[in-house]
Amino acid sequence: MDAMDDSSTFRVGLIGYGLAGSVFHAPLIAATEGLVLDTVVTSSPERQRQARAEFPDVRLEDSADGLWGRAGELDLIVIASPNRTHVPLARTALEAGLPTVVDKPLAATAADAEELAALAGARGLLLSVFQNRRWDNDFRTLHKLLAEGALGEVQRFESRFERWRPRLKGGWRESGDPAEVGGLLYDLGSHLVDQALTLFGPAESVYAEVDVRRPGAQTDDDTFIALTHTSGVRSHLWMSATAAQLGPRFRVLGSQSGYVKYGLDPQETALREGLRPGDPSARWGTEPESGWGRLGAGESPLTGGGTPVPTLPGDYPAYYAAVAAALRDGTPPPVTAAEAAAALHVLEAARVSATEHRTVRIEVSA
Numbered sequence: 001m002d003a004m005d006d007s008s009t010f011r012v013g014l015i016g017y018g019l020a021g022s023v024f025h026a027p028l029i030a031a032t033e034g035l036v037l038d039t040v041v042t043s044s045p046e047r048q049r050q051a052r053a054e055f056p057d058v059r060l061e062d063s064a065d066g067l068w069g070r071a072g073e074l075d076l077i078v079i080a081s082p083n084r085t086h087v088p089l090a091r092t093a094l095e096a097g098l099p100t101v102v103d104k105p106l107a108a109t110a111a112d113a114e115e116l117a118a119l120a121g122a123r124g125l126l127l128s129v130f131q132n133r134r135w136d137n138d139f140r141t142l143h144k145l146l147a148e149g150a151l152g153e154v155q156r157f158e159s160r161f162e163r164w165r166p167r168l169k170g171g172w173r174e175s176g177d178p179a180e181v182g183g184l185l186y187d188l189g190s191h192l193v194d195q196a197l198t199l200f201g202p203a204e205s206v207y208a209e210v211d212v213r214r215p216g217a218q219t220d221d222d223t224f225i226a227l228t229h230t231s232g233v234r235s236h237l238w239m240s241a242t243a244a245q246l247g248p249r250f251r252v253l254g255s256q257s258g259y260v261k262y263g264l265d266p267q268e269t270a271l272r273e274g275l276r277p278g279d280p281s282a283r284w285g286t287e288p289e290s291g292w293g294r295l296g297a298g299e300s301p302l303t304g305g306g307t308p309v310p311t312l313p314g315d316y317p318a319y320y321a322a323v324a325a326a327l328r329d330g331t332p333p334p335v336t337a338a339e340a341a342a343a344l345h346v347l348e349a350a351r352v353s354a355t356e357h358r359t360v361r362i363e364v365s366a
Contacts (some may be wrong), residue, residue, distance in 0.1 A: 002212075005326040008033060008034065008037050008327075008328055009034055009035070009036055010036070010075035010076050010324060010327050010328075011036050011038035011039075011073065011075050011076070012029050012035055012036060012038055012039075012074070012075070012076045012077075012078055013038060013039040013041065013067045013077050013078070013098075014037060014039065014040050014041065014078045014080060015041040015064050015067070015072045015077065015078065015079050015081050015085075015089060016041065016042065016079065016080035016081035016082075016103075017040050017042040017044070017047040017050065017051050017080075017316055018042075018047070018049075018081075020080040020103045020130075020193065020365070021040070021042070021078075021080035021081075022047070022050060022054075022270075023268070023272055024080070024103075024130070024132065024271060024316070025078050025103070025130070026040070026051070026054070026055065026321050027271055027276055027277070028277070028316055028317055029078065029317070029320055030276075031054065031276060031277040031278055031317055031320075032317060032320040032321055032323075032324055033321070033324070034324040034327075035076070035320060035323075038059060038062070038073070039057055039058065039059040039060070039061055039066075039074070040055070040058050040059070040060055040065065040289065041060075041061045041062075041063065041064050041067065041081075042060070042062075043062050043063060043068065043092070043292060048060050048183070056233050057211040060172060060310045064081075064089055064092070067093075067096075068092060068096050068318075070196075071096040071097060071098055071216055074098060075098075075099065075327065076098065076099050076100070076101065076126075076323070076327065077089075077093040077098045077099070077100045077101070078100075078102075078103075079093070079100065079101070079102045079103060079162060079221040081101045081181070082172050082180065083105060083172070083180060083181035083183040083186070083237050084108075084172070084179050084180050084181060085101050085105060085107070086103070086105070086181075087106075087107045087108070087112050087116065089102075090102050090106070090116050090127070091116065091119065092252060093233035094116070094119050094120055094123055094127065095103060095119070095123075097123065097125070098125070098127050099124070099126035099127070099327060100120070100126065100127050100128075100276050101126075101127075101128050101129070101130055101131065101323060102127070102129055102188040103129075103130045104129055104130060104131055104191070104194070104340070105129075105181065105186050105190045105340070105343075105344065105347070106129045106337060106340040106341075106344070107344065108178075108179075108181045108186070108236070108344075109344060109348060110341045110342075110344040110345045110348060111308060113337055113340050113341035113344050114337075114338075114341045116337055117338055117341060118302070118335075120337060126323070126327060126333050126335065127333070127337045128323060128326075128333035128334060128335050128337070129317075129335045129336075129337065129338075129339070129340040130195050130319065130335070131190075131191065131242050131335045131339075131340075132316050132319055133194070133195060133265075133267050133320050134189040134194070134195065134319075134335070135314060135315045135316050135319060136197060136264075136265035136267070136314050136333075137265045137266070137267075137285055137286075137287060137311045137312055137313060137314035138249055138250055138261045138263075138265060138293065138311060138313040139195055139265075140313075140314065140315065141261070141293065141309060141310075141311050141312045142199070142250055142252060142259060142261070143199065144312060145259055145295065145309065146199065150254075150256075150259075150295060151252060151253075151254025151256060151257050151258065151259060151295075152254040152255035152256030152257065153175070153254055153255040153256075153312075153355055154200065154233050154252060154253070154254045154255075155232075155233065155234070155253050155254060155255065156233070156234050156235075156236065156252070156253045157196060157199065157200060157233055157234070157235040157236070157250075157252050157253075158235075158236045158237075158238075158247075158248070158250065158251040158252070158253075159192050159195060159196065159235065159236070159237050159238070159250055160237075160239070160240075160246070160247050160248065160249055160250075161188040161191065161192060161238070161239050161240075161249075162239070162240045162243035162246045162247060163240065163241050163243065163246075164241075164242070164243055164244055164246070165241040166214060166241075166242060167214070168214055168216055168217060173187060174217065174218060174219060174221075175219065176219050178219025182219045183219035183220040183221070183223075184207075184219075184221055184222070184223050184239040184240070184241065185210060185220050185225075185239070185347055185351065186347060187239075188239035189223060189225065189237070189239050189347055189350070190343060190347070192225070192237040192238075192341070193225065193227075193237065193343045193346045193347060194335075194340075194343045196227055196229075196235040196237060197229075197339070197342055197343060197346070198339075200229045200233040200235065201229050201230050201231045201233075202229065202230050202342065203227040203228065203229050203230070203235075203260075203346050203362055204228055204229065204230050204360075204361060204362055205227070205228045205359050205360065205361050205362065206225065206226070206227055206346055206350050206353055206359065206360050206362060207225070207226040207353050207358075207359045207360075208223065208224065208225045208226070208349075208350035208351070208353040208355055209224045210223045210350070210351065210354035210355075210365060211223065212223055213241075213242045213297075214241070214242060221240065221241040221242055222239075222240045222241065222242045223238075223239050223240070223350075223354075224236070224237070224238050224239075225276050225346070225350050227346065235261065245290075246262075248260050248261060248262050249261050249262060249263060249264065250293065254262065256295055256297065257295055257297045257306075258295070258296065258297060258306075259294070259295050259309065260293055260294055260301045261292075261293030261294075261307070261311075262291070262293070263287070263291045265285070265287075266285065266286070266314065267284070267285050267314045267316050268284075268286070270282060270313060271316075272304055275292045277316070277317045281288055284313065284314075284315075284317075285313035285314030285315055285316070286313045286314075287309075287311050288321075289308065289310075290307055291311065292308045292310055292311050293308075293309050293311065294306035294307060294308055294309065295307050295309050302366075318334070319334050319335075322334035324328045345362055346362065349362055
């Protein structure tokens with residue numbers, strides 16, 4: 001896409017106004033200088049009323065077909081609809097000449113992700129995946145500690161997204177139909193694997209345990225993945241809806257010290273409660289000192305071992321700020337389709353590993 005001047009305003013069409021669209025994408029788009037939420041696509045009258053109440057000037061469409069006929073009036077498509085629709089909608093958007101952001105996971109398979117990446121490349125269009133957890137407060141803090149060499153040589157990375165949800169909620173995310181791309185492996189696992197690959201590079205082997213624990217559940221709700229990176233780091237990743245006691249969000253062990261952090265980034269809760277970036281009363285993305293992780297060696301952080309490390313503020317708005325910059329200046333997007341495909345290779349290998357009870361090697365591209 002040709003670079004544009006700094007005064008450019010990009011009109012955004014948002015497909016889907018469920019949890020992802022209404023809680024994450026719409027508020028963050030609206031808070032980003034240079035982006036304007038032009039159109040929301042949802043077939044639900046209730047969600048249409050919600051979108052109009054929150055964004056009085058927004059245009060509404062019952063289906064994505066209403067966007068393609070006026071593609072010339074839009075500058076960016078954001079796909080926040082159910083997972084099974086991601087690939088066909090992204091393909092149609094790109095074929096219409098529109099830069100595209102897709103909520104994770106980009107696709108059900110790495111092959112589909114690579115096909116979309118090739119299409120975007122051939123058309124010279126932005127294609128990015130919304131991996132907001134790269135801008136979590138704890139991840140940003142850990143990234144800084146690693147850049148400073150505070151842990152020495154990292155040997156093991158433990159990362160968890162654990163919840164206690166013993167009863168099913170229903171909906172496509174819990175469907176056993178493979179076409180829905182449901183289950184925690186592709187939901188929370190998309191975040192956990194992306195973070196591990198971002199920090200420590202490609203994985204060369206994968207071992208996984210994928211379980212269905214809750215009565216009536218049709219897809220995985222308690223899953224573990226072990227990665228061996230080409231760098232030598234081992235990543236252990238847990239995702240669960242059945243964790244009666246929650247473990248640390250991060251436990252990272254190095255040759256000199258370790259870093260342990262409990263609790264979740266506050267931004268999702270803030271967005272759900274209606275707070276918005278830029279609201280001075282929100283102190284966006286910050287957490288109290290009681291939530292800080294600890295850095296040290298030889299002692300448990302739960303008994304006061306180690307030194308508290310101030311947690312950097314979480315910064316979800318940075319994702320769409322980078323998207324706007326990429327549209328304006330032609331710079332790379334904040335998360336690429338190739339990175340999404342690399343994570344999907346790991347998730348596919350994890351599925352094979354759990355099914356066949358073996359470690360699966362991944363061919364790493366040069």
